[in-house]
Amino acid sequence: MTSETPAPETRSLHFIEEIMEADRESGKHGGRVHTRFPPEPNGYLHIGHAKSICINFGLAKKYGGSTNLRFDDTNPVKEDVEYVDSIREDVRWLGFEWAGEYYASDYFPLLYDYAEYLIQAGKAYVCDLDEEGIKEYRGNFFKPGRNSPYRDRTPEENLDLFRRMRAGEFPDGSRTLRAKIDMQSPNMNMRDPLMYRIKRAHHHRTGDAWLIYPMYDFAHGISDAIEKITHSICTLEFEDHRPLYDWFLQQDVDGKFFHRPHPRQIEFARLNLTHTVMSKRRLLQLVTENHVRGWDDPRMPTISGLRRRGFTPESVRAFAERVGVAKRDMVADVGLLEHCVREDLAGKAPRAMGVLRPLKLVIENLPEGETHWIEVANHPERPELGRRKVPFTREVYVEREDFQEVAPKKWFRLAPGAEVRLKGAALVTCREAVKDAAGEVVELRCTWDPASLGGDAPDGRKVKGTLHWVSAAHAVKAEVRLYDLLFTAKDPMDVPEGGDWRDGLNPQSLEILADARLEPALGEAAPGATFQFERLGYFVADPDGKPGAPVFNRTVGLKDSWAKAEAK
Structure with missing residues (x-):
């Protein structure tokens, strides 16, 4: 992540690309590349x-392959159609289209048949231990597991009990189906993992047809194999699950169920981001506890939140490319994400003028009712974006912070006696600051040089300060929301003993300015339209x-500390 980071088209291959290149060269999978994105619709x-x-x-696109969108809907208690719809929207917004849309629930009948096959082969059994009992018998990383008292049931007895589980004869949690692997394995995932649990819950697709539901580890690899996925790419926390992924597929010894060769699971380092949390459980807490305004709150690291904040799909894809594909977990600086969106918007966002904290400026020698329409470029480097006209009148608004009554040295903005340029309009000189009874400055009295209309001094005199402004008579009142980091701490989960990760929430993460003033054209801006103010x-x-009463979110400021760090 330095200024020497090679461009995507010239960088060396990362390890997943190397695997795919080797598989294609060897003819494995007939040279195909078929991936899948398998989100759980629970957030x-x-x-x-x-x-x-x-x-x-x-990667699928690079190698002429395709990608399936497959929803892992094996836990109906936490899943919802709302999440399914949002996931579809997010994938499409990022610029991708899937070859087919599938659900783990599409395969419930086949998963059940394969479970019966494993039972008959002596590879699975029904266990009556409750959750605590399973945990106790499983042991831990320092203590080997013990066989369940129910491990040696006959295949016939297990098959009967499993069918009765499906028929609803037993209460929730009273029995599970487990794979019979190795309770002494150093890999905890191989210590007779659960395959099915009894759960009376309405499923958003299958309704009440099923009273038992498969576990993710059982359904995952089988779903991949059914769809003839070639490379099953997942994050690093599933590395220890890979032997189980392979084991379930390898038990189909005669190839009755799954196409060969089987999919290959490949793990890459998950992405973490400074000043935020990435756990869906914790993000859900932020929503349900009203720390944010919803999943699409612009402070959230959700794709919908980034979209609402004004991030572009191009900037998110560039960020993903910049952080790269690694084998070790990493933490990306949020500054890099902000740099990517600045870099993208700088070249395409049209310019506009808005005043966030308005202070009225009256040009005393400009007649009332006189309006000059100033033509300005929509983008200084892209003439194809055209030009627009903005009104310049006797009364304008400027930023309150652009005036100081007692100006420090090298202050090039407004102060008594100081001359500044109103961008594109004229040169004005501050003569007087009008105060209210409390001593607060409420208005500036100025004069202008009529010969400077257009913003340039006729005699070539140098004026260093240039301010943005809007006509008071024509300005549109708007609400502007200024967003900042959601957490003050770089790592919100690094909390002292007895502390709570929510203690690190930034109380200044949102500032709402209800009285901002914008140039007229912004009053009709469509939702999602982005501008550089x-x-x-x-x-x-x-x-x-609404039309005439817009609301704008700040995506990022102009200052780019990441770019400066790279240059340094």
Whole structure:
């Protein structure tokens, strides 16, 4: 992540590409590349999922293959159609399209048949231990496991009990189906893992047809094999699950169930981001406990939150490319993510003027009712974006912070006696600051040089300060939301003993300015339209806005500390 980072088209292959290249060269899978993105529909996708989406879809595209979108809907208690819809929208927003849409629930009948096959082969058994009993018998990393008292049931007895589990004869949690592998294994995942549990829960697709549901580790590899996936790419926490992934597929000894060769699971380092949390469970807590305004709150690391904040799909894809594909977990600096969106928007966001904390400036020698329409470029480097006209009148608004009554040295903005340029309009000189009864400055009295209309001094005199402004008579009142880091700590989970990760929430993560004033054209901005407000940063029109009463979210400011760090 330095300024010498090679461009995507010139960088060396990462380890997943090397595996795919070797498989294609050997003719494995007939040279095909077929990946899948398997989200569980129990929450909204976040920036870590965006990296996974880019890897799965991007690699398939690179090698002329395809990618399936498969929802891992094996836990109906936590899943919802709302999440399914949001996931579809997020993948498409990132610029990808799937070859087919599938669900683990599509395979419930085959998964059940394969479970019966394993039972008959003596590879699975029904266990009556409860959750605590299973945990006790499994042992831990320092203590080997013990065989369940029910491990030696005959295949006939297990088959009968499993069918009765499906028929609903037993209460929830009273019995499970477990794989018979090795309770002495140093890999905890191989100590007779659960395959099915009894759960009376309504499923958003299968309704009440099933009273037992498969576990993820059982359904995952089998779903991949059914779809003839070639490379099953997942994050590093599944590395220890890989032997189990392979074991379930290898028990189909005669090839009755699954196409060969089997999929290959490959793990890459998950993405973590500074000043945020990436656990869906904790993100759900932020939503349900009203620390944020929903899954798409612009402070959230969700894809929908980034979209609402004004991030572009191009910037998110660039970020995923910049952080790269590694074998060790890493933490990306949020500054890099912000740099990527600045870099993208700098070249395409049209310019506009808005004043966030308005202070009225009256030009005393400009007649009332007189309006000059100033033509300005929509982008200084892209003439194809055209030009627009903004009104310049006797009364304008400027930023309150652009005036100081007692100016420090090298202050090039407004102060008594100081001359500044109103961008594109004229040169004005501050003559007087009007105060209210409390001593607060409420208005500036100025004069202008009529010969400077257009913003340049006729005699070539140097004026260093240039300010943005809007006409008071024509300005649109708007609400502007200024977002900051959600957590003050770089690592929100690094809390002292007895502390709570939520203690690190930033109380200043959102500032709402209800009285901002914008140039007229912004009053009709469509939701999602992005602009660079001169001198202030990049802003996006929020869906909460209405014609004539817009709401804008600040995406990022103009200052780019990451770019400066790279240059240094």
